[in-house]
Amino acid sequence: MSFLLEEVKQSDSIYMPIPARITAVSTLTAEEKLFTIELPHELSLEHDPGQFVEVSVLGVGEAPISITSSPSRSNGTFELCIRKVGDLTKVIHNMDRGDIIGIRGPFGRGFPVERFRGKDILFVCGGLGMAPLRSLVNEVLDDRGNYGRVILLYGARSPGDILFKEEIREWDARPDVAVHLTVDRPSDDWDRKVGVITTLFPDVQVDPRNTVAVVVGPPVMYPYVLKELKTLRIPKGNIWFSFERRMKCGVGKCGHCQLNHIYTCQTGPSFNYAEIEMLEEAFS
Amino acid sequence: MNFKIMPKSAFADWVDRLIGSYRVVGPKRKHGQYVFDELRGVEGLELHYPTSVLPPKKYLVPQKEVLLNYHLDGSRLEIASKPEPTVILGIHTCDIHALKLFDRIFSQGFTDQHYQAHRDSVILVSIECLEMCGPNAYCRDMGTASATEGFDLHMIDLGDVYAFNIGSQKGADLFKGFRQAFDAIDTDVDQINHVLATKWDNFPYRLDFDVHEMPALLHESFNSTLWDELGQKCLACGSCTQVCPTCYCFDVTDEVDLLMEEGQRVRRWDSCQIHEFAMVAGGHNFRERLALRQRHRFMRKGKYQMDAYNMVGCVGCGRCASACLAGITPIDVMNELCARQQCSELEPFASVVAEVAA
Numbered sequence: 001m002s003f004l005l006e007e008v009k010q011s012d013s014i015y016m017p018i019p020a021r022i023t024a025v026s027t028l029t030a031e032e033k034l035f036t037i038e039l040p041h042e043l044s045l046e047h048d049p050g051q052f053v054e055v056s057v058l059g060v061g062e063a064p065i066s067i068t069s070s071p072s073r074s075n076g077t078f079e080l081c082i083r084k085v086g087d088l089t090k091v092i093h094n095m096d097r098g099d100i101i102g103i104r105g106p107f108g109r110g111f112p113v114e115r116f117r118g119k120d121i122l123f124v125c126g127g128l129g130m131a132p133l134r135s136l137v138n139e140v141l142d143d144r145g146n147y148g149r150v151i152l153l154y155g156a157r158s159p160g161d162i163l164f165k166e167e168i169r170e171w172d173a174r175p176d177v178a179v180h181l182t183v184d185r186p187s188d189d190w191d192r193k194v195g196v197i198t199t200l201f202p203d204v205q206v207d208p209r210n211t212v213a214v215v216v217g218p219p220v221m222y223p224y225v226l227k228e229l230k231t232l233r234i235p236k237g238n239i240w241f242s243f244e245r246r247m248k249c250g251v252g253k254c255g256h257c258q259l260n261h262i263y264t265c266q267t268g269p270s271f272n273y274a275e276i277e278m279l280e281e282a283f284s
Numbered sequence: 285m286n287f288k289i290m291p292k293s294a295f296a297d298w299v300d301r302l303i304g305s306y307r308v309v310g311p312k313r314k315h316g317q318y319v320f321d322e323l324r325g326v327e328g329l330e331l332h333y334p335t336s337v338l339p340p341k342k343y344l345v346p347q348k349e350v351l352l353n354y355h356l357d358g359s360r361l362e363i364a365s366k367p368e369p370t371v372i373l374g375i376h377t378c379d380i381h382a383l384k385l386f387d388r389i390f391s392q393g394f395t396d397q398h399y400q401a402h403r404d405s406v407i408l409v410s411i412e413c414l415e416m417c418g419p420n421a422y423c424r425d426m427g428t429a430s431a432t433e434g435f436d437l438h439m440i441d442l443g444d445v446y447a448f449n450i451g452s453q454k455g456a457d458l459f460k461g462f463r464q465a466f467d468a469i470d471t472d473v474d475q476i477n478h479v480l481a482t483k484w485d486n487f488p489y490r491l492d493f494d495v496h497e498m499p500a501l502l503h504e505s506f507n508s509t510l511w512d513e514l515g516q517k518c519l520a521c522g523s524c525t526q527v528c529p530t531c532y533c534f535d536v537t538d539e540v541d542l543l544m545e546e547g548q549r550v551r552r553w554d555s556c557q558i559h560e561f562a563m564v565a566g567g568h569n570f571r572e573r574l575a576l577r578q579r580h581r582f583m584r585k586g587k588y589q590m591d592a593y594n595m596v597g598c599v600g601c602g603r604c605a606s607a608c609l610a611g612i613t614p615i616d617v618m619n620e621l622c623a624r625q626q627c628s629e630l631e632p633f634a635s636v637v638a639e640v641a642a
Contacts, residue, residue: 013363014394015351015536015549059356059540059547063565085565100358128566219568246564248536251394255533255554256561258580259570261588266393280506281580284570 003046004039008104014251017056017102018043022095023077028163031083032128033093034068037103038077045078047071048110049136050242050270054250055080056102057095061088064247064265066132067106072142081131081163107250111136111214111240111270119212119238120148122204124225126155126197126217130163132242132269133216137171144176151178151204155197155217158185180204197221201228208233216242223283226273236274243269243282286456287468287476288448294464295446296326301462302371306407309343310373311336320372331374331439334417335603339379339529340372344386344402345553351398352549356540364398364548367405371458374439375410377431378423378599382529383408384434385595389532392593398551407454410435414479415486420602422615424487425495428599430480440476447476492619495596502587505621506579514617515575517610522555524581524604524612530589530597531555556580582617 007018024036039045045053047067056062063086069079084093092101113136121140125133140147152171156162162181172179180200182193193199197217213229215222222241229239245257247265257264260279276282290298302308303323311333312321318333320340350364390399410431416423423429431438436455440447447468450456459465468476493501525531535554540547554561557577562570571577589597598614605613 009394011363013351013397015398015551016361016363019358019361056538056549058354058358058361058549059538059544061538062536062549083565089565218566219570244564244566244568245570246562249534251396252392253390253394253396253532253534254536254551255556256535258556258562258584258588260583261591263592281570284576 002043004043004103005046005106007043015104015249017054017062017104019100020103022097022099022101025096028081028165029161031085031161032081032131032163033084035080035082035092035095036077037080037101039103044076045074045106047074047078047106047135049113049139050110050132051106051108052132052247052250052265052269053080053103053105054107054247055082055088055092056104057088057091058102060091062102062104062248063088064107064250066135066242068131068134070135070138070142072139081128081134083128104250107247108265108269109267111242113139116140116212116214117143117146118148118210120207120210121150122206122211122213122234123150123152123154124197124213124215124217124229125153126221127157127161128163129216129218129242130154133214134164134167136214141171141174141177148210149178149206150176151180151206153180153182153197153200153204155182155184155200155221158183159187159190196224198224198228201232204232206232206234208235212238212240214240214242219244219283226283236277237272239273241271241273241276243271243276245269286450287472288450288459288465289442289468289472290446290448290465292444292446297464298458298462299323299326299329299373302458305369307368307370308373309340309370323373329373331411331441333374335376335421335601335606337603337607338527339382339601339603340375340408341379341382341386341529341532343370343372343406344383344399345532345534346402348550348552349398350548350550351536354547354549356545356547366401369405369407371407371409373409373411375408375435376413376417376601377410377438378421378426378428378601379529380408380410380431380434380438381426381428381599382601385530385589385593385597385599386532388593388595407437407458408435408451409437409439409455409458411439412441412480412483414441414483416488418602418606420605420613420615422490422600422602424484424489424600425491426596426598426600427495428601429484429487440479442472442475442479445472447472490615491622493622498596498618499587499590501618501621501625502583504625506583508621508624510617510620510624511575511579514578514612515573517612518557518574518578519610520557520559520574520577521609522557523607523609525555525557526553527603527607529599529601529603530585533561556584578612582614585614586618 585598
């Protein structure tokens with residue numbers, strides 16, 4: 001068994017996609033589908049939670065997509081949660097079991113789970129941020145005994161936009177996970193909170209000395225969440241973000257994902273606040 | 285240093301011999317300006333050109349470059365063929381310094397094999413500038429008005445003869461079997477040193493501060509109101525980045541033939557000045573405002589590349605100023621930042637000092 005990234009690096013082009021097979025497709029919401037991907041024989045992805053792959057279709061193009069399955073559950077396959085938002089993702093949404101897509105990666109720095117062990121974990125998630133965050137949540141839950149309290153704050157536009165509803169229901173039912181949900185636009189039968197993600201913070205008490213916060217969501221959410229986490233007095237080095245940028249090439253060359261001098265696709269997308277607080281473009 | 289001396293009367297023969305073995309390109313006059321273009325003979329080659337519209341980077345990172353060729357059904361997926369061996373004549377030293385930055389960028393972390401293939405296929409023959417090429421250049425300030433490495437051959441015009449500084453075996457091989465290039469003797473070396481040493485009066489400084497202070501100046505200027513003023517002027521055309529010898533950002537797209545059978549994945553020059561450059565699929569644009577895009581460009585040139593690659597991202601060629609439709613010039617921008625920040629009080633970056641001294 002060898003790693004996909006080694007295969008890509010050893011080809012004569014770092015831009016050469018490896019053909020992989022879609023083995024399952026399921027619909028999550030009106031805009032998002034979940035794809036299970038199988039790499040060619042003898043290749044494994046070996047990713048960290050928070051990393052991404054470049055996904056491509058010949059004749060259409062290529063885009064960065066975060067890996068939503070956890071390393072702990074990658075039995076030769078991995079999962080991508082893909083929102084239909086551009087030309088490429090529209091084509092992928094029309095694909096089915098057995099179709100071939102191109103994969104490069106995994107790229108970037110994921111979340112350093114080894115630094116999280118023994119800590120209470122506060123997940124703060126907005127919208128499509130659940131796609132990369134689910135990888136880390138399941139990694140933590142599959143090794144539950146090595147972590148303290150696990151709290152999830154998740155905000156979505158509406159109940160229909162909540163991703164992985166079944167899985168979140170299961171997490172919510174567990175005694176060792178606290179799940180707090182909010183939506184901007186409730187349906188008639190919505191019995192949880194209404195409002196932006198920060199409306200969930202008054203319900204949360206943490207021990208700041210022993211808590212790691214992991215924040216994944218749209219850029220507009222970050223300054224507000226950061227303010228709440230500072231109020232909770234969580235140390236800067238224990239506040240982790242995943243930074244969305246336009247990671248066109250994935251290999252630190254094309255320039256689109258630059259955040260100050262940093263190529264987000266290489267040094268990130270996971271950063272702790274201590275690493276990026278001096279970078280003016282981080283929260284722009 | 286190892287020099288060859290060639291009478292100018294033999295130069296045409298030498299170029300003809302090169303054309304017999306390589307694609308040879310060099311600066312030629314076109315519509316009143318100068319462009320690097322393929323040579324059929326020495327005729328049309330203008331070694332005493334002020335500057336070229338585009339730098340020779342176009343031979344290392346072409347405006348449009350095929351990365352992959354494929355059949356849409358996936359039955360064929362191949363890496364594009366290797367570029368042909370090319371001698372680039374008449375490169376100014378600012379552009380040689382720029383390629384040193386490219387070499388670092390395209391090899392650090394992941395190696396970009398497509399760049400590497402171009403790099404391996406070119407032979408760089410640079411030429412010493414003996415006077416400044418125009419009012420927009422500030423190569424003296426940036427330490428790029430001469431070069432001691434980074435070329436395969438480096439020419440110095442000594443009047444009746446050219447001296448060639450041999451920078452590599454690839455360069456030395458261009459004289460193989462050519463009998464009109466001679467090893468330099470002591471009097472030749474004396475003349476080379478004289479020409480080099482006396483050229484500096486022709487290269488005035490144009491920045492009001494030392495290049496060592498540039499990263500700190502930009503750091504202190506992050507919230508300057510000047511960026512908004514530039515944003516008011518900038519037309520977001522991207523000309524500045526297209527002509528820049530140190531700009532390499534690219535977009536990758538797929539192109540399909542009319543039969544919808546064969547396709548190519550290509551990369552093209554992109555520009556951080558274009559509206560969509562930093563926009564993600566969901567619609568958020570990290571540099572929506574022109575002021576932020578102008579700031580990013582100057583930060584990248586004078587500070588970010590130093591932070592990331594330990595080299596300044598500008599070589600002072602002045603092409604961006606010549607190309608700018610709105611009259612934005614780096615000399616004016618940098619000097620205005622300096623005036624507003626009182627840059628004599630800034631701390632120089634130790635790493636810049638080391639790099640410039642090296």
